[in-house]
Amino acid sequence: MDLEFRLPDGSLRRYPAGTPGRDIARDLPGASGALALLVDGEYLDLHSPARKGGALRPVLPGTEEGLEVVRHTAAHVMAQAVARLFGKDAVEFAIGPVIDEGFYYDFDIEHAFTPEDLPRIEEEMRRIVREDLPLSRSEVEGKDAARARLDASGKAEFKKEIVRDLPDGSVFSFYSQGEFTDLCRGPHVPSTGAVGEAFKLLSVAGAYWRGDEKRKMLQRIYATAFFRKEELDEWVRLKEEAKRRDHRVLGRELGLFKFPEASPGAAIWLPKGMICWRELERVIREKLDARGYVEVRTPVLLDSSVWKVTGHMDHYRENMYFLEKQEDRLFGMKPMNCPGSAMVFQEGLRSYRELPLRLAEFGLVHRNEKSGVLGGLTRVRSFVQDDAHVYCTPEQLEDELRDLVAFVREIYGLFGFADIRMYLATRPASSTGTDAMWRNAEEAIGSVLRASGAPFVMDPGGGAFYGPKIDFKVLDSIRREWQLATIQVDFSLPEKFDLDYVAQDGTRKRPVVIHRAILGSFERMFGILVEHFAGAFPLWLSPEQVRVVPVSEEKQADACRAAVAALRAAGLRASADLGSGKMGAKIREATIAKVPYCLVIGGREAESGQVAVRRRDGHDLGALPLGEVVEALRREAAERRLEPSLGPPPGTPLPERKRKPQA
RNA sequence: GCUGCAGUAGCUCAGCCGGUAGAGCACGUCCUUGGUAAGGACGAGGUCACGGGUUCAAAUCCCGUCUGCAGCUCCA
Numbered sequence: 001m002d003l004e005f006r007l008p009d010g011s012l013r014r015y016p017a018g019t020p021g022r023d024i025a026r027d028l029p030g031a032s033g034a035l036a037l038l039v040d041g042e043y044l045d046l047h048s049p050a051r052k053g054g055a056l057r058p059v060l061p062g063t064e065e066g067l068e069v070v071r072h073t074a075a076h077v078m079a080q081a082v083a084r085l086f087g088k089d090a091v092e093f094a095i096g097p098v099i100d101e102g103f104y105y106d107f108d109i110e111h112a113f114t115p116e117d118l119p120r121i122e123e124e125m126r127r128i129v130r131e132d133l134p135l136s137r138s139e140v141e142g143k144d145a146a147r148a149r150l151d152a153s154g155k156a157e158f159k160k161e162i163v164r165d166l167p168d169g170s171v172f173s174f175y176s177q178g179e180f181t182d183l184c185r186g187p188h189v190p191s192t193g194a195v196g197e198a199f200k201l202l203s204v205a206g207a208y209w210r211g212d213e214k215r216k217m218l219q220r221i222y223a224t225a226f227f228r229k230e231e232l233d234e235w236v237r238l239k240e241e242a243k244r245r246d247h248r249v250l251g252r253e254l255g256l257f258k259f260p261e262a263s264p265g266a267a268i269w270l271p272k273g274m275i276c277w278r279e280l281e282r283v284i285r286e287k288l289d290a291r292g293y294v295e296v297r298t299p300v301l302l303d304s305s306v307w308k309v310t311g312h313m314d315h316y317r318e319n320m321y322f323l324e325k326q327e328d329r330l331f332g333m334k335p336m337n338c339p340g341s342a343m344v345f346q347e348g349l350r351s352y353r354e355l356p357l358r359l360a361e362f363g364l365v366h367r368n369e370k371s372g373v374l375g376g377l378t379r380v381r382s383f384v385q386d387d388a389h390v391y392c393t394p395e396q397l398e399d400e401l402r403d404l405v406a407f408v409r410e411i412y413g414l415f416g417f418a419d420i421r422m423y424l425a426t427r428p429a430s431s432t433g434t435d436a437m438w439r440n441a442e443e444a445i446g447s448v449l450r451a452s453g454a455p456f457v458m459d460p461g462g463g464a465f466y467g468p469k470i471d472f473k474v475l476d477s478i479r480r481e482w483q484l485a486t487i488q489v490d491f492s493l494p495e496k497f498d499l500d501y502v503a504q505d506g507t508r509k510r511p512v513v514i515h516r517a518i519l520g521s522f523e524r525m526f527g528i529l530v531e532h533f534a535g536a537f538p539l540w541l542s543p544e545q546v547r548v549v550p551v552s553e554e555k556q557a558d559a560c561r562a563a564v565a566a567l568r569a570a571g572l573r574a575s576a577d578l579g580s581g582k583m584g585a586k587i588r589e590a591t592i593a594k595v596p597y598c599l600v601i602g603g604r605e606a607e608s609g610q611v612a613v614r615r616r617d618g619h620d621l622g623a624l625p626l627g628e629v630v631e632a633l634r635r636e637a638a639e640r641r642l643e644p645s646l647g648p649p650p651g652t653p654l655p656e657r658k659r660k661p662q663a
Numbered sequence: 664g665c666u667g668c669a670g671u672a673g674c675u676c677a678g679c680c681g682g683u684a685g686a687g688c689a690c691g692u693c694c695u696u697g698g699u700a701a702g703g704a705c706g707a708g709g710u711c712a713c714g715g716g717u718u719c720a721a722a723u724c725c726c727g728u729c730u731g732c733a734g735c736u737c738c739a
Contacts, residue, residue: 114667204734205734206665206735207736208736217666252673372737373664486739553696581702584697584702585702590700600699
């Protein structure tokens with residue numbers, strides 16, 4: 001039987017089924033040097049027999065698809081190197097897939113890999129690449145044949161489990177390069193030489209077999225590979241950039257927050273960090289007011305009978321903190337703010353005229369996260385959510401959801417998060433509520449998301465136990481993805497708390513509730529903002545906005561104090577550095593502290609009522625009238641601008657002689 | 664929680680094979696009064712994470728606990 005292939009130019013080719021990719025590539029125009037082929041978007045490597053036709057194009061070096069193939073083979077090269085160095089019988093191979101930024105291979109081996117092993121393995125990998133071993137593929141049909149093949153090559157329990165879980169009658173493929181053979185679906189490059197030498201082993205980590213914490217812990221080596229050395233170097237540079245932005249380090253250096261040993265998973269907010277917190281709170285409150293929310297505050301401790309009602313005792317208990325029983329009552333610390341909010345709703349008899357009722361709460365919650373997942377501000381046990389619960393009628397649900405999606409986008413715009421991604425998370429395995437409730441909620445969300453016109457992704461089983469949700473993820477300034485907002489529809493909370501309102505027709509009706517947080521939590525959001533801005537916050541968010549520096553502290557002290565007074569009168573956070581020391585050193589300190597503006601006052605400025613403006617990025621804007629500067633900065637902060645209002649756009653190169661490390 | 668690694672001055676780190684602690688920066692005092700990223704001198708500062716053990720002797724070796732880091736699993 002012949003298969004038909006459509007080339008990119010529209011022409012058609014026919015080959016008998018089973019023709020190896022290699023033979024097809026040979027007479028495909030523009031395919032010399034191809035690493036593999038793509039048929040209808042699926043890989044067909046040069047070793048594999050074609051089983052179906054379709055749109056055909058080559059996978060060339062330098063492309064994303066090509067990189068995937070190269071990395072896959074690089075994983076095999078790594079496994080081969082480990083087998084050579086540690087002995088083929090000392091190690092058992094699990095899986096070695098390609099991931100976003102590289103690849104890994106999981107090994108079961110007695111020897112505990114150390115960082116010193118990595119260069120040795122790399123060296124052996126280079127040898128294998130230089131040997132340019134051709135890869136070959138062989139196939140067997142059926143599980144028995146696959147198992148027999150595996151048995152012949154030594155212990156392969158993990159591979160056998162993979163075979164066991166694939167459908168009967170499958171074709172199993174093995175790839176060999178030199179003395180190394182691995183059960184593998186492919187695709188792979190023609191020979192190990194095609195892997196090249198732009199690869200790097202990154203780290204060793206434990207990983208459960210099949211991600212199951214009850215199963216065996218394997219040793220995983222992470223690595224990455226590129227086509228060219230320069231690409232690898234650039235990738236390493238980006239990793240270092242991410243490291244440079246680490247909020248745990250910046251938070252300490254900038255005096256924003258710290259982490260006490262006595263309370264793992266909780267932060268201490270230092271005065272400067274607290275200024276940022278208050279600015280965030282202030283802007284959120286402004287927007288809440290504008291959108292018709294009212295703010296409440298509810299207890300941290302609630303009797304366990306409440307948590308039974310909400311279902312937390314059944315579905316969330318291991319994440320909750322309970323106090324010792326006192327006077328025969330068991331109190332749990334709230335991991336969520338919903339019960340308190342429901343109690344607010346229960347206050348008095350509600351009318352349909354009050355709906356939608358939008359209750360906001362900056363609620364302090366505690367969640368007993370497993371110790372191993374804690375990390376900086378992005379994963380803590382004690383945090384404050386910018387939470388709100390919207391009580392509305394089923395008819396109002398879509399409008400409210402629509403408004404919330406717009407709200408989220410408005411807030412993220414404040415920080416310059418342009419790339420916002422939405423996910424629709426549906427019913428998880430452990431959940432409360434009826435099928436009908438879930439179906440209704442999922443449909444309402446789906447319809448709003450579709451109507452929003454923005455693309456969204458399904459996250460099956462990712463919902464909360466009480467309802468489906470929209471999760472928002474954003475990309476930061478160095479394109480890392482973060483989960484922030486969540487909007488959750490909940491039909492079951494009103495049931496559980498027996499919430500109702502008097503409808504227009506006089507009957508009692510059940511409201512729907514939407515839980516939502518936009519920042520997510522102040523803690524996580526702030527950690528992300530520190531990394532997003534690399535600690536150089538926009539003016540409005542900067543703990544210290546302006547520092548006034550005298551050229552000669554004895555002579556211009558009064559002028560400096562007057563400038564600070566004018567700045568403070570305009571609502572700006574400013575101080576003067578009147579200590580002893582040279583001006584250069586003071587400017588350096590202000591720059592390191594990432595203070596957005598330095599105003600320098602010398603004899604000339606003091607006399608003319610001017611200030612010399614210097615930005616933290618090193619741009620010296622020269623002398624300007626104080627009043628003008630104060631007004632410009634006041635507006636820049638009040639409008640919450642992301643970019644400086646004085647001087648050239650950020651990123652403008654500095655004049656030649658001033659190239660020094662900048663904040 | 665699990666696997667691996669780590670914990671010495673406020674910070675970054677040295678202190679290897681055991682003989683009761685050191686540098687740079689930061690901090691304080693004094694001198695220096697200067698034009699856009701580091702002026703100088705002197706000084707103070709550590710129960711070497713905590714608890715046990717081995718030893719004549721432990722920051723150093725062993726065990727346990729706590730905390731952190733990289734992952735796994737999980738999540739705002």
